[in-house]
Amino acid sequence: MKISLTHAPFDRQLIISDITEAGVETLLSRLGLFRGDKFVREDEEVLLHPVRLRGEKGEVVLGGGMATRVIVHLDDGRRMPLTDMRTGQRGHIEGTTCSANLTEALNVLGLNEDEEVVYLRQLPSMDYTVAVGKSGRAVSIQEGMAAKIWGRIGERRLQFVSAGKGQPFFVEKILGGLRSTKALEEKGIAVGHTINLEAVAPAQIFNMAVQEAVVISTDDGLHLHLRPGQAERILVEPMEP
Template identity: 35%
Template structure:
């Protein structure tokens, strides 16, 4: 157990204690047992929208940095391509889990891809097992692979039809991504429905803002150091 101030960034944290004077946070839903994440505002990386021989793919910039392509006889990370440019994949900088995820997406060595555009980070509003609502940021949403009920080919959740049942087949990305999704109840065989998409609003960080937290429902709050030191998590 530690205080929120001491806790690591971008890791699911369960609230186990709230100090005195934090009644306003309780009113906002920050209660004992709530799962939150401590995030960095600068982590709003764009999403790469790619065209491959198998169709469209959404790739978080963190993963795109590990895909090496060749252009003008030079090897560069996929993330360095300009919009509209084409290049062939020649290597990966990552382990087995990354390679398996990229293969599922159709990104294999020798494949030519085109960077169609860069998308801002969005919030995907979903219904889980027809019971509860959650909000997923782009980075996690793109790591959910499954099949729409209409019989269309398997795809990433953000590319599925709005409102249509979507059964999760596999979680992509790192073990940390799997853990983050599992914490909010998303695993293979989970049924999701994409209910809406909205841009992530700009977050104004005033002089008193020390850290930013986000809940599984997409609530984002700025906290000062005193508040963060009076929230205990594990």
């Protein structure tokens, strides 16, 4: 069934079935997107930068969306989300504003309630090129999603953001909810799979929107921020999960 991109589901593979305005078609073609091509509509978390902090188990990375839902009690008595902290600030995790999945993910990373964390820095938007499974198919994921992949290299357990290039990484857990799990499964990354990091590079983001944006991403690393009016002219068909 054809629907406009503005009404398409998030975190699902979509196929471009039609483009109803010549200007939008020209814009997409210049960026290498044509009828029949596939992409994923991202949710608003794609606009948030990941953060690096130090906890009980050392340095870890949290995706921007996850970090907004972790509330920290600073040493000076203030309370705020992790994303509002500044470099070098210390505090204790007071709780979260989200589901039990988030609390469990934090526990895996050693970020337990009432324990101290040190905010290190906000991270720039980066793309990770990942070789998936025996086929070695290359897909692109953003740093915030890479931070949600937990597993091991040999006997060492770590986040995928800390993996070295070319080292087989066995996926043991996805540190997020159902949407994150499904989004990664769409790219062939799931618990029990082995993946390899091929490259890390600054994200190539094309922003055609001033404020509100419909954000799409392709497997080869294109991130495109479209105005709602542009997205309305793109008709897509969701692929079966």
